[in-house]
Amino acid sequence: MPTDAWWRDAVIYQIYPRSFADGDGDGMGDLPGITARLPLLRRLGVDAVWLSPFYPSPQHDAGYDVADYRGVDSRFGSLGDADKLIATAHDLGLKIIVDLVPNHTSNEHEWFRAAVEAGPGSPERERYIFRDGDEPPNSWQSVFGGSAWERLPDGQWYLHLFDVSQPDLNWDHPEVRAEFLDILRFWLDRGVDGFRVDVAHGLIKDADLTDWTAPSVILGGLDPVGPPPPMWDQEGVHEIYRQWRAVLDGYPGGRILVAEAWVQPEERLARYVRPDEMHQAFNFPYLEAPWSPAPLREIIDSSLAANDAVGATTTWVLSNHDVVRHASRLGFPPGEGRKPGIGVGDPQPDSALGLRRARAATLLMLALPGSAYLYQGEELGLPEHTTLPDDVRQDPAWERSGHTERGRDGCRVPIPWEADAPSYGFGPADASWLPQPAIWAEYALDRQVDVPGSTWELYRSALAVRREHELGSGELVWLAGDEGALAFRNGDVTVVTNFGDEPVTLPPGARVLLTSEPLDGDGRVPGDVTVWAVF
Structure with missing residues (x-):
């Protein structure tokens, strides 16, 4: 396989920066903490690391509300720390993929501040989606609950498909397109090997802002029948990614674009990974499949067929920062619906059964041809924190849903490294931004390294065998x-x-x-x- 096509069979490890490793003891993970732990990921046997956002942000949505796309939030470090992380990773033979959030900015981004200041009808407001009216411009709902429209004191409404602090950009505006081409070059020049593109299916909206009576959940594109909702998977997104691909192709070393696109059927998702667009797209139908042989085989077949038709590799994933960890998800009876978080008073998974199935599911996934994504902590067998106190929850979905959805905090709890250390080795102090459960000690890395049968050793062995037998490039x-x-x-x-x-x-x-x-x-x-x- 040519070096530039490293991504076709790569195993990519997702790091959620605030919860991976805390270098300074303030309870928040940071870039120096990540850098110090990279040798352990090399030992585990992954090929690349994907970092969730570390940009300056008010953190209303854990960094997916970006205030400055060319900086590093002081909570995570500095641009110099980012440069050191990238260089260290490359020295270890690891690729670095960073998150890019192009659907919306923070309401503290300089562009939105200028838009609010400039007022209705101004050029500054054209970069976002503003509308007049006494009522919300349409019936669209936010992914996090409630209306997708917020009214400013001057009477205009702005669109936010996510939190009210995340105004959607107007991707029909040439300044928006030019800005993100420049952002791509900024990070490519610093040596990053690719971008995971958040809400890749959401940038272009139906021009008429057509009413949509169903909830505007991000899973709205997962209906395999009928046209896509007016806020998801519109045709215009593909022109954007062709422009981006041309930029990346101008850099050496196989720089890549990865789509977070909740789109079905697989044939529509495969359009994002045509030869002149993105390189990979997350396989969410596989992640959501029940623990049952017939539906899993059907999804594997349809995924491979759709991607083969456009010459793309297929990706496989079981957990990430937005879903209940699969060691807990699989502890429920097969076929139960998607769980928007688990908390005190909710039905609890069978933890032993969940881990048993999770280990089996991981070996199945890692044997499939294509590229695989791992989420930090799954190599430890970490379950969801299913008894996280509600009063510490930070996911905006908890408040905006009227406390009906517990949200994603349970899969974002800082991970354990040392059983007997403060914060289980997450940092040098006994501090973590979300409380860790008492059972974390039994999952700590130092309890698993070189221990036959441990989940960490299972992952390490699987990745070694996968590479030796070239399963990622097989058939x-x-x-x-x-x-x-x-x-x-x-x-x-x-x-x-x-x-x-x-x-x-x-x-x-x-x-x-x-x-x-x-x-x-x-x-x-x-x-x-x-x-x-x-x-």
């Missing part, structure tokens, strides 16, 4: 198997996942490379276990 061939199981071959590796209660038998002559849990006494695959084997 999937389904095999006949027991009912309640999935079996396939990728290159010389055979993969069997048992979703059922009864153990299944491996084909004769199997030499086991890796198992998510031990085989039974007869060498069979127990329920909720994945095995990699060669013959």
Whole structure:
């Protein structure tokens, strides 16, 4: 595989900066903390790191409300710290991908401040989506709950598909397009290897701002039937990404664009990764699939077919900063609906079953051809913090939903490094911006490194075997198997996942490379276990 195509089979590790490692003891993760921990990610065996936003921000939405796209929030460090992080990563052989948030800015961005100051009809307001009227311009709802329109004292309304502090940009304005081309170059010149593009399907809105009576949830594009909602997946987004791709192609080393695009069917999502647009798009249908063989196989097949049709690689992901961690999500009966957070008083997952299934699901995912994304802490088997006190929640979805959605804080709790250290080694002080549960000690990294059977060692072994057998660049061939199981071959590796209660038998002559849990006494695959084997 050419070096410039490193991304086609890469394993990319997502870091949520405020919760990864705290270098100065203030309870907030930072860039120096991340830099100090990069050698451990190299040891784990990942190829690249994706950083969620670290830009200057009032933090109303954990940094996805950006006030300055060319700086570093003082809570996380400085531009010099960012440069050192990028250089250190490259010295270790790791690529660095940074988050880019182009759908909206913070209401503290200099552009929005100028728009408020300049008043109705001004050129400054044309960079955003302002409208006149006594009533909201249409029925659109915010992803976080409530109206997507906010009225200023001068009578005009502005659109915010997310929090009221996140006004949507007007991407039909040439200044907006030129600004982001310059932002891309700013970070490319500093050495970043790519961008994960937040809400990539949302930049262009229906020109008539057509009413939409259904909730404007970010999952609105996941309806595979009928036209997309007027705020998502409009045709004009593709022209933007073709312009961006041309910029990235002018830099050496295979710089990439990754779409966060909640779009279905897969054929529409694949349009974002055509040869002259983005390189990858997150596979959310796979993330949302139930723990059941038939729907998983269907999604794997449709994902591969759609991406193969445009010559793109397929991505696989089980957890990120926006969803309940899969070690907890899989602790519920298969087929239960998407959970917008879990808290005190909610039905609680079976933690042992969830971790067992999570380990099996991870081995299944890492054996699939394409690129895989890991979310910080999943290599420790971390569950969701499902009993986080409501009075410490910071996700705007909690307030804007009228306390009906607990939101995403439970998957964002600072991760544990040392069982017996203050803040479990997250930082040098006993401080963390969200409280860590008492059970974190048992998941700490120092309790797992070099411990046979630990989740961290399972991940490290899987990534080593994946690389050795070139599974990321392989080809999937389904095999006949027991009912309640999935079996396939990728290159010389055979993969069997048992979703059922009864153990299944491996084909004769199997030499086991890796198992998510031990085989039974007869060498069979127990329920909720994945095995990699060669013959």
